[in-house]
Amino acid sequence: MSWQRAMNSRAIALWAFALAVPLLAGAAVFAVMGADPLAAYSVMFQGAFGSWGRFSEVLVKASALSLTGLAVILAARMNLWNIGCEGQLVMGAVFATAAALNLGDTLPPALMLPCAALCGMAGGAVWASGPAWLRSRLGVSEIITTLLLNYVAIALMEHLYFGVWRDPAGFGFPGTAMFAEAARLPRLTGTRVHPGLLAGIAGAVLLAWALAKTRWGYELTVMGLGPKAASYAGMNAARRGFWVLLFSGAIAGLAGMAEVTGIHYRLQQGVAVGYGYDGVIVACLARLHPALATPAAVVLAAVLVGGEYLQTKMRLPSAASLVIEAALLLSLLWLQVRKKR
Amino acid sequence: MNDFAFLLSLTLKSSMAVLLAAQGEVLSERAGVINLGQEGMMLMGAFIGYLVGYLTGNAALAFAAAGLVGSLLACLHGFFAIRLGANQLLSGIALSILGAGLANFMGRGFIGKPGLRVGEWPIPVLSDLPLVGKAVFGQNALVYVAVAVTVVMWFALSRTRWGLTVRACGENPTAADAMGAPVVRTRFTAVALGGFLSGMAGGYLSLVFTPGWKEGISAGQGWIAVAIVIFSGWRPLGALAGALFFGFLSALQFFSQATGYNVVPLYILRILPYVLTILTLSFAAALGRRGRAPAGLGKPFFREH
Numbered sequence: 001m002s003w004q005r006a007m008n009s010r011a012i013a014l015w016a017f018a019l020a021v022p023l024l025a026g027a028a029v030f031a032v033m034g035a036d037p038l039a040a041y042s043v044m045f046q047g048a049f050g051s052w053g054r055f056s057e058v059l060v061k062a063s064a065l066s067l068t069g070l071a072v073i074l075a076a077r078m079n080l081w082n083i084g085c086e087g088q089l090v091m092g093a094v095f096a097t098a099a100a101l102n103l104g105d106t107l108p109p110a111l112m113l114p115c116a117a118l119c120g121m122a123g124g125a126v127w128a129s130g131p132a133w134l135r136s137r138l139g140v141s142e143i144i145t146t147l148l149l150n151y152v153a154i155a156l157m158e159h160l161y162f163g164v165w166r167d168p169a170g171f172g173f174p175g176t177a178m179f180a181e182a183a184r185l186p187r188l189t190g191t192r193v194h195p196g197l198l199a200g201i202a203g204a205v206l207l208a209w210a211l212a213k214t215r216w217g218y219e220l221t222v223m224g225l226g227p228k229a230a231s232y233a234g235m236n237a238a239r240r241g242f243w244v245l246l247f248s249g250a251i252a253g254l255a256g257m258a259e260v261t262g263i264h265y266r267l268q269q270g271v272a273v274g275y276g277y278d279g280v281i282v283a284c285l286a287r288l289h290p291a292l293a294t295p296a297a298v299v300l301a302a303v304l305v306g307g308e309y310l311q312t313k314m315r316l317p318s319a320a321s322l323v324i325e326a327a328l329l330l331s332l333l334w335l336q337v338r339k340k341r
Numbered sequence: 342m343n344d345f346a347f348l349l350s351l352t353l354k355s356s357m358a359v360l361l362a363a364q365g366e367v368l369s370e371r372a373g374v375i376n377l378g379q380e381g382m383m384l385m386g387a388f389i390g391y392l393v394g395y396l397t398g399n400a401a402l403a404f405a406a407a408g409l410v411g412s413l414l415a416c417l418h419g420f421f422a423i424r425l426g427a428n429q430l431l432s433g434i435a436l437s438i439l440g441a442g443l444a445n446f447m448g449r450g451f452i453g454k455p456g457l458r459v460g461e462w463p464i465p466v467l468s469d470l471p472l473v474g475k476a477v478f479g480q481n482a483l484v485y486v487a488v489a490v491t492v493v494m495w496f497a498l499s500r501t502r503w504g505l506t507v508r509a510c511g512e513n514p515t516a517a518d519a520m521g522a523p524v525v526r527t528r529f530t531a532v533a534l535g536g537f538l539s540g541m542a543g544g545y546l547s548l549v550f551t552p553g554w555k556e557g558i559s560a561g562q563g564w565i566a567v568a569i570v571i572f573s574g575w576r577p578l579g580a581l582a583g584a585l586f587f588g589f590l591s592a593l594q595f596f597s598q599a600t601g602y603n604v605v606p607l608y609i610l611r612i613l614p615y616v617l618t619i620l621t622l623s624f625a626a627a628l629g630r631r632g633r634a635p636a637g638l639g640k641p642f643f644r645e646h
Binding site: 029032033081083130134138139140141143144145147148149150151152155156158159163277280281284317319320321322323324325326327329330333334336337 | 377417421425426427428430431432434435436438439441442443444445446447449560561564565567568571608611612615616618619622623626627
């Protein structure tokens with residue numbers, strides 16, 4: 001990324017405009033609902049950054065978002081759009097839950113979490129494998145198939161925690177039994193911040209390195225830029241695409257594992273809250289650069305946490321953050337087009 | 342009503358939202374623009390349709406408003422996809438998020454409040470036919486509208502000059518432009534009209550199918566509509582078949598709940614439409630049907646300077 005180019009004044013003006021538009025869109029929505037936009041924004045800001053406790057919640061959301069963002073970035077580098085991170089995250093959570101609930105007696109406690117992480121990644125990969133196979137073998141658009149599978153994953157998860165896996169001691173609460181201590185990620189004292197954040201950062205570093213320095217990353221980028229040229233050069237884009245989607249799913253699955261073992265300690269409602277879709281926005285905000293995934297995730301997480309605070313504090317629906325998110329995505333698209341010219 | 346007629350009636354009822362949205366997407370894609378904002382346009386259509394129905398009590402007005410808001414959102418997509426030449430997939434996804442956000446934001450206070458409920462509109466004589474009469478001809482007015490839209494769409498696309506222009510813009514915009522067709526205007530019209538149909542599809546959900554407003558009322562039907570378009574080979578009549586097929590699967594869910602026949606577990610029925618859509622897409626691809634996508638689909642068009 002050339003910073004000199006990014007620093008010129010036209011670019012700064014463009015970026016300022018692109019960031020102002022979503023804020024204005026949000027302000028318009030607040031005004032329509034009869035709220036003072038400035039007051040609403042200051043509440044949102046306070047909700048995200050007002051105290052360490054609240055900012056820690058931003059970091060909690062950012063850990064899931066940076067992983068799903070990375071998942072989208074990895075695939076998008078090859079021009080594959082994994083819109084199914086939501087479902088892959090859910091299946092990661094389901095597989096990790098299966099491990100947490102069933103392997104307690106057989107595994108030494110120290111192996112429990114690594115095993116759950118592997119299972120979570122496997123769950124995400126399994127969920128991505130169908131679309132990956134269909135894409136590489138038959139050319140079926142991965143956009144539609146990954147997306148439709150989101151609904152399937154959520155229905156299956158609900159079936160599990162409402163039915164077969166429902167905790168009999170849960171007083172009718174739809175959820176599985178709580179995980180044993182060994183299957184819970186450690187937390188930063190006094191917060192819900194868990195090592196998922198580190199996984200996101202490590203993943204970002206790893207992916208940035210792999211894309212920039214390895215033959216694998218080079219080929220991937222070439223195939224993303226021009227599939228035809230790549231195939232003349234003897235690269236098998238279909239097979240590479242298959243594995244890339246599988247990896248992408250595994251990353252999203254890891255996010256799901258971190259959600260259940262780090263936050264909920266059980267499989268329950270609230271695992272599927274749109275982090276998969278948000279990953280697309282993180283990826284765009286990061287301009288498909290892995291190193292920017294975590295900062296982009298923090299920005300988006302701040303909007304989401306701020307939106308939740310808005311709901312508790314001013315009784316304004318938290319869906320306002322969705323509007324800001326969408327406006328952000330659109331203005332990033334606009335920015336991309338402007339820069340090309 | 343016997344079981345067969347009941348199931349038939351349910352199938353028709355459950356197909357119509359997807360049918361309208363799919364026709365909208367067929368039109369848009371035939372002109373060369375993918376619009377993945379179906380879910381957002383449907384949700385906003387559903388909410389605005391509900392709201393106008395709630396405020397005015399006028400069904401025609403409610404549906405018109407639903408259509409208009411869908412069209413408005415589609416124009417936003419059109420601006421990005423056609424004017425700016427931005428990534429159409431991402432712009433459509435943004436539209437889906439925007440529609441869901443706006444509808445959930447404004448609709449928060451209306452959840453659970455009863456709104457306008459548009460009732461059945463039986464066609465005289467025909468609805469008295471034995472067995473299928475009431476199921477097919479005793480439906481809501483919108484069901485007939487949706488079927489009429491399908492026929493009009495088929496006729497317009499395959500038999501009129503305008504349809505030819507639309508298809509030319511989708512297949513080869515450069516050639517269409519060279520022949521003097523207004524590519525940008527045609528694409529915009531197709532996208533806006535398509536959005537109108539998707540908005541109406543949403544209105545159908547909140548005014549007819551499950552009257553009232555609730556968050557996520559479209560439950561992924563917008564995405565099913567996008568899939569149906571591919572499955573249909575971008576043809577209006579194929580989209581009708583796809584929508585009926587989807588409607589039948591959803592009807593089975595209600596049917597088994599209503600009658601207590603639990604031959605298939607409910608969660609299987611819930612996931613079946615999505616899984617079968619994926620399977621049919623795969624079969625269509627395996628049989629080589631995907632070749633029929635408009636050649637200029639998703640590609641922005643700019644006149645050479």
